[in-house]
Amino acid sequence: MPLPYYVSPEQMMKDKAEYARKGISRGKSIVALEYSDGVLLVAENPSTLLHKISEIYDRIAFAGVGKYNEFENLRIAGVRHADLKGYSYSRGDVTGKALANAYSQALGNIFTQDIKPFEVEVLVVEVAEANGSKNEIYHILYDGTIEDEHNYAAMGGQADEIRRFLKDNYREGLPLEEALQLGVRALMVTQNKALTELDLEVAVLDRTKERRKFRRIPPEALSQILGGSR
Amino acid sequence: MTDQRWQALFGDYSNASFVELLRATSPHMLPSLSAGSPEEPALPASPHGTTILALRYRDGVLMAGDRQATEGFQVAHRNIDKIYKADDFSGIGIAGAAGPSMEMARLFQTELEHYEKVEGEGLSLEGKANRLAQMIRMNLPAAMQGLIVVPIFAGFDEKAGVGRIFKYDITGGRYEEAEYFAQGSGGKDARDSLKKRYRKDLPKAEALSVALEALMDAAEEDIGTGGPDLVRGIFPSVKTITRSGFGEVPEDEVRRACEALLAERKGRL
Numbered sequence: 001m002p003l004p005y006y007v008s009p010e011q012m013m014k015d016k017a018e019y020a021r022k023g024i025s026r027g028k029s030i031v032a033l034e035y036s037d038g039v040l041l042v043a044e045n046p047s048t049l050l051h052k053i054s055e056i057y058d059r060i061a062f063a064g065v066g067k068y069n070e071f072e073n074l075r076i077a078g079v080r081h082a083d084l085k086g087y088s089y090s091r092g093d094v095t096g097k098a099l100a101n102a103y104s105q106a107l108g109n110i111f112t113q114d115i116k117p118f119e120v121e122v123l124v125v126e127v128a129e130a131n132g133s134k135n136e137i138y139h140i141l142y143d144g145t146i147e148d149e150h151n152y153a154a155m156g157g158q159a160d161e162i163r164r165f166l167k168d169n170y171r172e173g174l175p176l177e178e179a180l181q182l183g184v185r186a187l188m189v190t191q192n193k194a195l196t197e198l199d200l201e202v203a204v205l206d207r208t209k210e211r212r213k214f215r216r217i218p219p220e221a222l223s224q225i226l227g228g229s230r
Numbered sequence: 231m232t233d234q235r236w237q238a239l240f241g242d243y244s245n246a247s248f249v250e251l252l253r254a255t256s257p258h259m260l261p262s263l264s265a266g267s268p269e270e271p272a273l274p275a276s277p278h279g280t281t282i283l284a285l286r287y288r289d290g291v292l293m294a295g296d297r298q299a300t301e302g303f304q305v306a307h308r309n310i311d312k313i314y315k316a317d318d319f320s321g322i323g324i325a326g327a328a329g330p331s332m333e334m335a336r337l338f339q340t341e342l343e344h345y346e347k348v349e350g351e352g353l354s355l356e357g358k359a360n361r362l363a364q365m366i367r368m369n370l371p372a373a374m375q376g377l378i379v380v381p382i383f384a385g386f387d388e389k390a391g392v393g394r395i396f397k398y399d400i401t402g403g404r405y406e407e408a409e410y411f412a413q414g415s416g417g418k419d420a421r422d423s424l425k426k427r428y429r430k431d432l433p434k435a436e437a438l439s440v441a442l443e444a445l446m447d448a449a450e451e452d453i454g455t456g457g458p459d460l461v462r463g464i465f466p467s468v469k470t471i472t473r474s475g476f477g478e479v480p481e482d483e484v485r486r487a488c489e490a491l492l493a494e495r496k497g498r499l
Contacts, residue, residue, distance in 0.1 A: 083343070
């Protein structure tokens with residue numbers, strides 16, 4: 001009987017991580033920025049129908065990079081988690097933290113137990129209430145690692161460069177237009193072509209809105225805001 | 231084998247349904263009170279909502295309801311709201327047993343929002359109306375024991391550009407009304423009143439007055455329906471659903487319209 005090949009756990013994890021990172025680095029990037037009235041999400045995404053950014057619940061949004069079918073699965077699981085919880089308790093009891101933890105658990109399990117890890121990173125963003133609490137941005141990696149980020153977050157292929165750019169250029173309390181211009185500039189850091197409204201998917205969690213805070217910014221409005229900076 | 235696995239994903243069209251999700255993962259949370267048989271005596275008296283109505287007007291649909299819930303011959307609540315926003319372009323008015331009705335309205339709201347989030351776009355108005363019919367059918371065993379839920383569903387059909395009204399029976403039968411409808415213990419009285427005053431394409435102010443008068447007529451003839459309460463300042467709740475979405479008619483406006491109607495009656499009756 002032939003012996004199965006022995007691979008040390010360390011090597012196996014390393015291989016998996018490398019595999020996942022490779023998949024993610026091929027994808028386009030997403031940034032999240034806190035602005036004066038909430039949180040802004042900007043993704044480079046030429047498709048107008050397949051979304052990378054979406055609504056999960058009243059104050060919670062989701063963004064994913066990497067393999068579409070994998071983060072789409074995670075997104076739907078998130079909507080189910082949130083709606084079930086909100087229906088059995090109350091709408092106020094649905095929190096970004098619980099959801100981010102659930103994603104972290106799921107991705108961690110998949111990473112250690114399945115042959116192929118998910119090639120995704122996700123952001124869970126919760127906008128603060130008007131009562132002075134803080135916005136929450138959770139960044140969850142392919143292996144279940146979870147970080148909470150402040151002011152801004154970036155993920156995807158060129159996340160490191162984008163993060164460096166944002167570190168130097170981000171200011172607190174930006175109005176929406178300026179935050180959006182900054183976000184688009186951040187996405188352009190690693191490429192030499194200019195991004196127009198046709199290459200972008202933009203949404204905000206707008207604190208000033210009633211109940212459901214999530215709002216997409218349509219291309220027409222985008223081109224107006226971006227046009228001002230050109 | 232593997233073929234069947236991926237094909238099952240295609241067959242599962244209920245992916246976007248919250249009710250199906252509940253059925254699959256936590257059936258105990260589905261509202262159903264079907265423990266007894268129809269021969270068993272009815273459940274003890276529980277709060278019932280009374281009169282609601284909907285009528286089409288120039289901009290869309292107007293929905294209104296009185297504010298009283300009754301328990302047998304007693305008033306259970308004076309200021310309950312029976313017209314709920316179902317989503318941005320539709321509303322649900324509840325009549326019948328208050329507990330199950332409100333639960334159904336909440337489940338229906340979640341169902342619509344869940345679908346919209348999972349699929350990325352909302353259901354058609356027709357789809358929403360059908361979904362509600364199925365949920366009412368689910369309630370049939372409870373209805374046999376006296377816990378009847380008969381809502382009115384109304385909304386603005388964005389495709390057709392018109393307001394539409396749907397009524398239901400306890401078996402989940404769904405019927406579309408072209409002009410107006412009223413439901414609940416004072417429903418018949420409200421319908422009689424609407425029949426006399428309703429005209430096509432009324433402007434909003436007149437539609438409001440017609441609806442409020444119908445509720446007043448119902449309150450006069452039906453003991454379950456509450457009239458405008460000038461002492462406590464409780465007036466019917468009125469919502470409109472138009473091209474620009476679901477909106478509430480401010481209480482001030484309702485109060486003034488009620489007072490105008492009462493003043494006009496004072497001289498006449």
